[in-house]
Amino acid sequence: MSNELVTIPIAPEGFKSGFIGIIGRPNVGKSTLMNKLVGQKIAITSPVAQTTRNRLRGILTTSEAQIIFVDTPGIHKPHHELGKILVQNAQAAINTVDLILFVVDSSMPAGGGDKFIVQLLQNTSLPVIVGLNKIDLPTDDSQLIDDSYAKLIEATNWQTIKFSATTSQGIEQLQQLLIENLPTGPYYYPPDLVTDQPERFIMAELIREQILLLTRQEVPHSVAITIERMEETPKITKVYAAINVERDSQKGIIIGKKGSMLKEIGIQARRQIQKLIAGDVYLELFVKVEPKWRQSRFHLAEFGYRVEE
Ligand SMILES: Nc1nc2c(ncn2[C@@H]2O[C@H](COP(=O)(O)OP(=O)(O)OP(=O)(O)O)[C@@H](O)[C@H]2O)c(=O)[nH]1
Numbered sequence: 263m264s265n266e267l268v269t270i271p272i273a274p275e276g277f278k279s280g281f282i283g284i285i286g287r288p289n290v291g292k293s294t295l296m297n298k299l300v301g302q303k304i305a306i307t308s309p310v311a312q313t314t315r316n317r318l319r320g321i322l323t324t325s326e327a328q329i330i331f332v333d334t335p336g337i338h339k340p341h342h343e344l345g346k347i348l349v350q351n352a353q354a355a356i357n358t359v360d361l362i363l364f365v366v367d368s369s370m371p372a373g374g375g376d377k378f379i380v381q382l383l384q385n386t387s388l389p390v391i392v393g394l395n396k397i398d399l400p401t402d403d404s405q406l407i408d409d410s411y412a413k414l415i416e417a418t419n420w421q422t423i424k425f426s427a428t429t430s431q432g433i434e435q436l437q438q439l440l441i442e443n444l445p446t447g448p449y450y451y452p453p454d455l456v457t458d459q460p461e462r463f464i465m466a467e468l469i470r471e472q473i474l475l476l477t478r479q480e481v482p483h484s485v486a487i488t489i490e491r492m493e494e495t496p497k498i499t500k501v502y503a504a505i506n507v508e509r510d511s512q513k514g515i516i517i518g519k520k521g522s523m524l525k526e527i528g529i530q531a532r533r534q535i536q537k538l539i540a541g542d543v544y545l546e547l548f549v550k551v552e553p554k555w556r557q558s559r560f561h562l563a564e565f566g567y568r569v570e571e
Pocket residue numbers: 286287288289290291292293294295306307308309310311312313314315334335336337395396397398399425426427428429
């Protein structure tokens with residue numbers, strides 16, 4: 263949160279840099295992987311599918327390269343207006359990167375969702391690396407699974423690599439392979455920056471993450487967070503955030519018995535935000551009912567979901 267001037271160094275000869283689009287169906291571990299590669303928590307993760315809504319850039323700088331990861335929402339068949347915007351954003355991401363990292367969940371055989379993505383990518387001239395994630399999980403028939411992925415990409419010349427985003431097994435090799443496949447280029451960002459997202463956005467995401475983790479199934483996708491006000495003093499940062507839901511029943515769930523759920527969300531989110539800004543935080547949450555915000559483009563824009571041209 264400082265306004266100090268930052269300088270971007272001149273890249274040495276042979277320095278590699280570029281943008282990598284992380285693509286995959288929901289829940290394969292794209293956000294977990296980006297956090298692992300960047301070494302800091304910038305994308306929220308949860309066991310509920312479709313957690314990622316906005317394109318988020320994570321930046322990894324080493325002595326030989328700078329990689330800018332573009333995390334995209336999991337590609338799936340859209341059911342409502344928000345879903346359509348998510349898929350369009352993922353498709354837009356494909357057209358603006360130097361390399362594509364197509365992540366799959368190798369604890370289960372390739373499915374229709376993976377096939378849909380292969381079709382989407384087939385016309386691209388960009389290099390594609392297929393990341394077989396979750397190798398730490400036990401499987402019933404690993405041969406069958408391997409065969410399903412081999413068949414999935416048999417018509418392509420894509421490279422594959424296996425790793426686990428949670429245990430870090432194979433992550434260094436993945437990083438190396440990505441760097442090898444990037445063009446030579448400049449520093450795009452200062453070396454110590456890990457994301458280009460404003461802190462406000464990450465704060466909102468950290469609150470949403472706690473709701474995903476703590477509430478029941480039906481609520482999470484109907485939630486949007488807006489940071490209404492922030493006050494910074496030398497001692498403490500005060501954050502006032504609204505939790506927007508679609509129905510009164512969801513408001514009730516978020517608030518909980520005598521406010522117990524909202525209190526727990528606040529405690530956990532505050533803890534995460536304190537880590538983000540490395541300082542004391544006062545967090546005030548309130549719940550608002552905004553009927554049908556997911557169907558309305560006006561509200562989607564207000565909550566920061568945009569279709570990128
Ligand atoms: N065992 C295991 N679990 C993983 C691994 N990577 C991710 N997960 C879990 O898989 C779930 C989904 O991970 P996310 O990173 O949120 O997945 P995503 O692809 O970003 O999901 P969307 O935002 O829905 O597109 C979480 O519960 C992660 O902890 C892995 O390598 N091994």
